[in-house]
Amino acid sequence: xxxxxxxxxxxxxxxxxxxxxxxxxxxxxxxxxxxxxxxxxxxxxxxxxxxxxxxxxxxxxxxxxxxxxxxxxxxxxxxxxxxxxxxxxxxxxxxxxxxxxxxxxxxxxxxxxxxxxxxxxxxxxxxxxxxxxxxxxxxxxxxxxxxxxxxxxxxxxxxxxxxxxxxxxxxxxxxxxxxxxxxxxxxxxxxxxxxxxxxxxxxxxxxxxxxxxxxxxxxxxxxxxxxxxxxxxxxxxxxxxxxxxxxxxxxxxxxxxxxxxxxxxxxxxxxxxxxxxxxxxxxxxxxxxxxxxxx
Amino acid sequence: xxxxxxxxxxxxxxxxxxxxxxxxxxxxxxxxxxxxxxxxxxxxxxxxxxxxxxxxxxxxxxxxxxxxxxxxxxxxxxxxxxxxxxxxxxxxxxxxxxxxxxxxxxxxxxxxxxxxxxxxxxxxxxxxxxxxxxxxxxxxxxxxxxxxxxxxxxxxxxxxxxxxxxxxxxxxxxxxxxxxxxxxxxxxxxxxxxxxxxxxxxxxxxxxxxxxxxxxxxxxxxxxxxxxxxxxxxxxxxxxxxxxxxxxxxxxxxxxxxxxxxxxxxxxxxxxxxxxxxxxxxxxxxxxxxxxxxxxxxxxxxxxxxxxxxxxxxx
Amino acid sequence: xxxxxxxxxxxxxxxxxxxxxxxxxxxxxxxxxxxxxxxxxxxxxxxxxxxxxxxxxxxxxxxxxxxxxxxxxxxxxxxxxxxxxxxxxxxxxxxxxxxxxxxxxxxxxxxxxxxxxxxxxxxxxxxxxxxxxxxxxxxxxxxxxxxxxxxxxxxxxxxxxxxxxxxxxxxxxxxxxxxxxxxxxxxxxxxxxxxxxxxxxxxxxxxxxxxxxxxxxxxxxxxxxxxxxxxxxxxxxxxxxxxxxxxxxxxxxxxx
Numbered sequence: 030x031x032x033x034x035x036x037x038x039x040x041x042x043x044x045x046x047x048x049x050x051x052x053x054x055x056x057x058x059x060x061x062x063x064x065x066x067x068x069x070x071x072x073x074x075x076x077x078x079x080x081x082x083x084x085x086x087x088x089x090x091x092x093x094x095x096x097x098x099x100x101x102x103x104x105x106x107x108x109x110x111x112x113x114x115x116x117x118x119x120x121x122x123x124x125x126x127x128x129x130x131x132x133x134x135x136x137x138x139x140x141x142x143x144x145x146x147x148x149x150x151x152x153x154x155x156x157x158x159x160x161x162x163x164x165x166x167x168x169x170x171x172x173x174x175x176x177x178x179x180x181x182x183x184x185x186x187x188x189x190x191x192x193x194x195x196x197x198x199x200x201x202x203x204x205x206x207x208x209x210x211x212x213x214x215x216x217x218x219x220x221x222x223x224x225x226x227x228x229x230x231x232x233x234x235x236x237x238x239x240x241x242x243x244x245x246x247x248x249x250x251x252x253x254x255x256x257x258x259x260x261x262x263x264x265x266x267x268x269x270x271x272x273x274x275x276x277x278x279x280x281x282x283x284x285x286x287x288x289x290x291x292x293x294x295x296x297x298x299x300x301x302x303x304x305x306x307x308x309x310x311x312x313x314x315x316x317x318x319x320x321x322x323x324x
Numbered sequence: 325x326x327x328x329x330x331x332x333x334x335x336x337x338x339x340x341x342x343x344x345x346x347x348x349x350x351x352x353x354x355x356x357x358x359x360x361x362x363x364x365x366x367x368x369x370x371x372x373x374x375x376x377x378x379x380x381x382x383x384x385x386x387x388x389x390x391x392x393x394x395x396x397x398x399x400x401x402x403x404x405x406x407x408x409x410x411x412x413x414x415x416x417x418x419x420x421x422x423x424x425x426x427x428x429x430x431x432x433x434x435x436x437x438x439x440x441x442x443x444x445x446x447x448x449x450x451x452x453x454x455x456x457x458x459x460x461x462x463x464x465x466x467x468x469x470x471x472x473x474x475x476x477x478x479x480x481x482x483x484x485x486x487x488x489x490x491x492x493x494x495x496x497x498x499x500x501x502x503x504x505x506x507x508x509x510x511x512x513x514x515x516x517x518x519x520x521x522x523x524x525x526x527x528x529x530x531x532x533x534x535x536x537x538x539x540x541x542x543x544x545x546x547x548x549x550x551x552x553x554x555x556x557x558x559x560x561x562x563x564x565x566x567x568x569x570x571x572x573x574x575x576x577x578x579x580x581x582x583x584x585x586x587x588x589x590x591x592x593x594x595x596x597x598x599x600x601x602x603x604x605x606x607x608x609x610x611x612x613x614x615x616x617x618x619x620x621x622x623x624x625x626x627x628x629x630x631x632x633x634x635x636x637x638x639x
Numbered sequence: 640x641x642x643x644x645x646x647x648x649x650x651x652x653x654x655x656x657x658x659x660x661x662x663x664x665x666x667x668x669x670x671x672x673x674x675x676x677x678x679x680x681x682x683x684x685x686x687x688x689x690x691x692x693x694x695x696x697x698x699x700x701x702x703x704x705x706x707x708x709x710x711x712x713x714x715x716x717x718x719x720x721x722x723x724x725x726x727x728x729x730x731x732x733x734x735x736x737x738x739x740x741x742x743x744x745x746x747x748x749x750x751x752x753x754x755x756x757x758x759x760x761x762x763x764x765x766x767x768x769x770x771x772x773x774x775x776x777x778x779x780x781x782x783x784x785x786x787x788x789x790x791x792x793x794x795x796x797x798x799x800x801x802x803x804x805x806x807x808x809x810x811x812x813x814x815x816x817x818x819x820x821x822x823x824x825x826x827x828x829x830x831x832x833x834x835x836x837x838x839x840x841x842x843x844x845x846x847x848x849x850x851x852x853x854x855x856x857x858x859x860x861x862x863x864x865x866x867x868x869x870x871x872x873x874x875x876x877x878x879x880x881x882x883x884x885x886x887x888x889x890x891x892x893x894x895x
Contacts, residue, residue: 037534041443047435048444049457051510052464054503058475061482117369125366128699136626137374143618144380145564147594148611152380155387155604183376190373203734207796210692211747211803212724216359221750222736237470244472246567247595279474279567286481286571301478305471312470351752352721 062305066298073292078299084257084281086289091296093303095259099174099275100304102260103253104242106178106271107185112235115186119193119234124219142187150251153180158252166272168263172254175271180248185238192237196230197223229318236315240308246279255280278304381615388612391605397613401577401593407603411610413579417494417587420580421569422562424498425505430555432502433509436465440510441517442539469507476504477571485572492574495583500572501565505558512557516550517543519632549632553625560621563614566591590614642669645807645837646691651705653686653695660686662865664705666856673829673838675852675874677845679889682858683866684841685731688809691839692726693719709807724751727805731812733792735784735799740767740776743784743795747803762802770798771828790821797828808832810840814847826851845890849878857886 069078073091081092118138122131153176162171200223208218224231254274263269276284282297282304289297399410444458480500490496520543528538544551566589574586575596588596590610597607646668653661661683668674676684686695691709695701696719707714714722735743744763753759763780767773772794776787784795793813800808810829814822829838829851842848848855855878856871870877870886881887 033534033537037536040536040539041439044435044439044443045457047432048439048461049464050432050436051468051506052460054506055464055467055471057483058471058479058503061479061487062475065482114369114372117366118373121366121370125363126370130370134370134374136622137377140381140619140622141373141377143560143564143622144377145566145591145594145614145618147564147566147591147598148380148384148614151594151598151604151607151611152384154598155608156379156383183380186373186376201734203730203732204736206694206697207730207734207736207799208746209697210694210723210728210730211750211799212720212722212727212805213747213750214355214359214720216362217355217750220362221746226737240470244474246472246474247570251595251598279472282474282478283567283570286478298478298482301475305475308470308472309467312467316466352718354752355720355750356718 058305062298062301066295066300066302068292069295069299070302073296073299078296079303082259086285086293086296089292091292091299093278093281093300095257096276096278096281096300097303098260099253100243100277100279100307102270102275103174103177103181103249103277104239106174107181107242108235108239110178111182111185111189111238114182115189115234115238116193116231118186118190119197119231120219120224122190123194123197124215124223138187138190141183142191146184146245146248147251149180149184150248153177153248153252161272164272166263166269169269169272170254170274172252173272173274174253174260177249177253177275177277178271180252181242181245184245184248185241188241189234189238192234193227193231196227196234199230200226229321233315233318236311236318240311240315243304243308243311244279246277246283249277250280250283253277253280255284257281278307381619384608384611385615387605387608388610388615391609392612396609400579403577407597407601407606411590411593411606411613413577414588414590414593414610415613417573417580418563418589418591420494420583421498421501421573421587421589422559424494424583425501425562426555426558428498429502429505429509429558433506433554433558434513434551436461436506437510437513437517438539438544440465441514442535442543465507465510468503469511473504473565474567474571476500477568479503480568480572491584492572492586493584494573494580494587497569497573497587498583500568501562504565504568505561508558508561509554512554513547513551516547516554516632519550520546549628553628553632556621556625556628560618563589563617563621564591566595570595590617642672644668645670645709646839647706647708647711648690649706649708651690651707652703653683653690654702654704655698656700659863659865661690662861662867664866664868666868666871668837668839669854670837671833671835672853673833673840673851674854674856675848676839676841676856676858677843677848677889678858678866678869679860680843681864682860684858685811687858687866688811688839688841689728691807691809692723692728694728724803725805726807726809727800727803728809729793729796729800729811729813732816733789733796735787735792735795737783737785739781740784740787740795741780744798744802747799751803766798766802767795769801769832770794771824771831772798788821790817790824793817793821793825794828797825797832801832805836807837807839810838812841812843815843822847845878849874857881857883857889859885859889 069091078091078093080094082094083090083092084095122134157176157179158171161176162169204222204226205218208222253276255276256274257276258274260270260273260275263272278300281300286297396410398412400413401411402409477500480496484490484496484499485492524542524546525538528542569589569592573588573592575588575592576586577588580587591614594607594610597603597610644667648664648666651661651664652659664687676688678684689695690707736746741763744766745759748759748762764773767776772791775791784792787795814825832838852874855874857869858866859869861867870881870883878890881890
């Protein structure tokens with residue numbers, strides 16, 4: 030057999046091995062986080078871990094509910110603030126803006142995605158937190174869910190905008206022409222035909238944004254306050270819950286992993302498992318939607 | 325259908341004809357106003373996005389440049405509560421970590437992408453072990469791309485730092501970081517390979533070359549700018565990543581002496597300065613350097629992808 | 640024989656950037672007649688058709704010169720949205736929205752402000768009857784329009800256009816994507832619609848033009864690939880004794 034055929038065959042298997050490395054890493058990640066988290070699941074129990082409201086490692090009390098609520102609330106806040114922004118940008122870029130404006134906004138959105146999360150955190154600490162501290166509510170430190178939501182809203186914008194814009198652009202031109210030919214305005218065509226046709230892609234974009242929000246770590250640590258309290262309204266006004274400090278699942282891991290030992294360490298890995306499962310559920314539902322669209 | 329019904333339908337039609345046309349005309353000003361308001365909102369959102377970018381970049385760069393000078397760049401940090409000293413060791417650590425991480429991930433990622441594009445393409449619709457492996461591999465890449473970075477940190481901490489006794493070190497951080505950027509490189513490289521026209525491959529194969537000769541001799545050179553883009557993209561990812569390195573790199577501000585040294589990157593330094601010492605001015609200075617690096621990287625990528633498009637004759 | 644004029648085009652030119660796609664077209668289209676536009680591919684007949692509802696404006700870089708009048712009114716001075724309410728269009732490939740049959744037909748009237756369910760029902764039924772589709776779909780109006788056959792989809796698109804009550808209907812090779820039987824049904828339908836609408840139809844099929852139209856305009860390209868109107872007249876005259884040599888060559892199949 031000539032040498033070049035041997036080279037060809039060898040190359041093929043080397044490449045195949047590389048391609049399988051990703052799944053191997055996924056498998057190892059699952060294996061190691063589960064293995065390290067296993068004592069916590071066994072000794073604390075899933076019920077207490079997920080349902081427990083008190084996280085006090087020195088007293089061996091490891092309840093994650095406050096962090097789960099923290100993560101959910103900050104994601105919700107980020108969506109409430111970020112969705113109009115992100116989807117507005119997506120529609121603007123896909124349908125309304127002329128090419129030269131698009132040539133400015135698109136790179137700007139891409140650059141937003143490239144900025145390190147510590148920079149967002151730093152900006153939040155120095156600019157946003159003092160601003161929000163100005164809201165006159167007793168117990169308001171500025172650090173908390175609102176600051177974190179604002180920072181996160183900007184951070185998930187590129188994810189949502191890029192994918193949603195692609196989804197809107199993928200709508201066949203015939204739909205738009207068909208609508209306009211009936212004498213409706215461009216906006217009516219967008220709302221009545223184009224957006225509904227792009228619906229699954231837009232929903233997928235939002236879900237991926239949620240996945241991104243749940244996974245964000247450093248910027249959250251820097252502005253959310255990190256105290257292990259159950260998020261609660263500071264006054265009778267329920268909206269002040271967003272001025273409450275909180276901690277996210279990601280922050281819980283990052284803040285404590287470097288000095289944790291024993292059951293405490295295991296409980297942090299269990300936190301990782303919970304986060305992993307949560308994000309995987311979110312991401313795979315987005316993937317299913319996208320596949321349904323293309324398939 | 326009998327005739328009288330048809331007639332009565334048409335009688336209706338006469339009345340309706342007027343109403344649709346009339347309505348359409350009379351509500352047109354409203355519809356136009358609605359469009360104006362809606363588009364104004366869209367423009368506002370676009371402006372806000374750009375404004376947010378300018379605010380963050382502008383503020384950090386403006387504040388940061390106040391403390392940046394030659395000394396800041398060339399002196400090591402001295403620790404302490406006010407974050408005295410410069411950032412020289414963190415720049416060096418960042419460079420080391422980028423080289424190590426990308427050095428590990430890039431060859432593996434590029435090889436994986438080559439397999440997925442050049443070899444796995446023909447598996448579509450076939451059954452057997454290999455096609456199933458390809459499916460599993462794709463699933464792996466997709467899943468890995470969605471894993472939150474702190475999980476990579478946790479994994480790196482458990483496997484490299486603890487189980488493999490590599491400690492908090494450049495090598496632990498680089499291995500964990502490599503897992504993080506692997507899907508970035510694979511996806512971007514796949515895209516670059518897919519942009520190479522089919523005709524190139526067919527022309528080469530028709531000359532009786534093996535598949536590997538075609539890939540090596542024709543496809544890779546054509547896709548090179550795109551592959552370089554994917555590497556630069558992952559460099560940017562390493563520079564801006566914090567969470568993974570926060571739990572694997574240790575955070576020492578001393579100059580690293582080997583791959584087993586602990587260290588801190590620029591991004592980590594920003595975090596420590598802001599959170600531990602509250603030295604916000606120095607944090608801004610470090611952040612400004614970070615932003616300049618990221619902007620340069622983005623500009624390079626934009627330039628390269630423009631060239632690729634021009635070269636491959638796209639739009 | 641003096642017919643009232645619905646659409647009048649005077650010295651009309653159209654450019655894509657620097658490329659002249661239509662050159663100096665002048666034509667009068669009579670009311671309540673079927674006017675066919677024929678010619679070899681690439682001669683600008685679809686582009687010309689899309690002039691009447693100003694759809695060309697959606698393509699960046701398009702520029703026009705000359706006058707187009709509807710009932711003596713300059714269409715370029717009109718609001719394009721209002722114009723498109725009065726000038727409906729049926730496209731080459733059936734393009735129903737990914738909605739139910741009912742919602743497809745009701746889309747236009749709803750957009751124009753009709754909310755009353757009973758009147759929408761009436762409009763939907765009448766439009767579907769006029770498009771000769773009612774009997775086939777009346778029991779599953781809530782089914783997705785995409786589940787219909789190609790011919791049915793195209794008749795649905797006609798119904799959708801009728802529901803807006805236009806004065807003119809433009810048809811861009813409406814049967815080119817359909818099988819012969821579906822084509823025949825569309826042609827019959829066009830004949831019945833003629834009483835109430837002015838119809839302009841682009842077709843590459845000369846038999847269709849000869850069969851189904853009252854007037855025929857023949858377009859072709861000049862040396863710079865700009866489309867121009869070669870001959871226009873009653874369909875019977877154009878096909879039996881064309882006055883231009885190029886028309887004769889085309890209809891006898893010598894080129895194109």
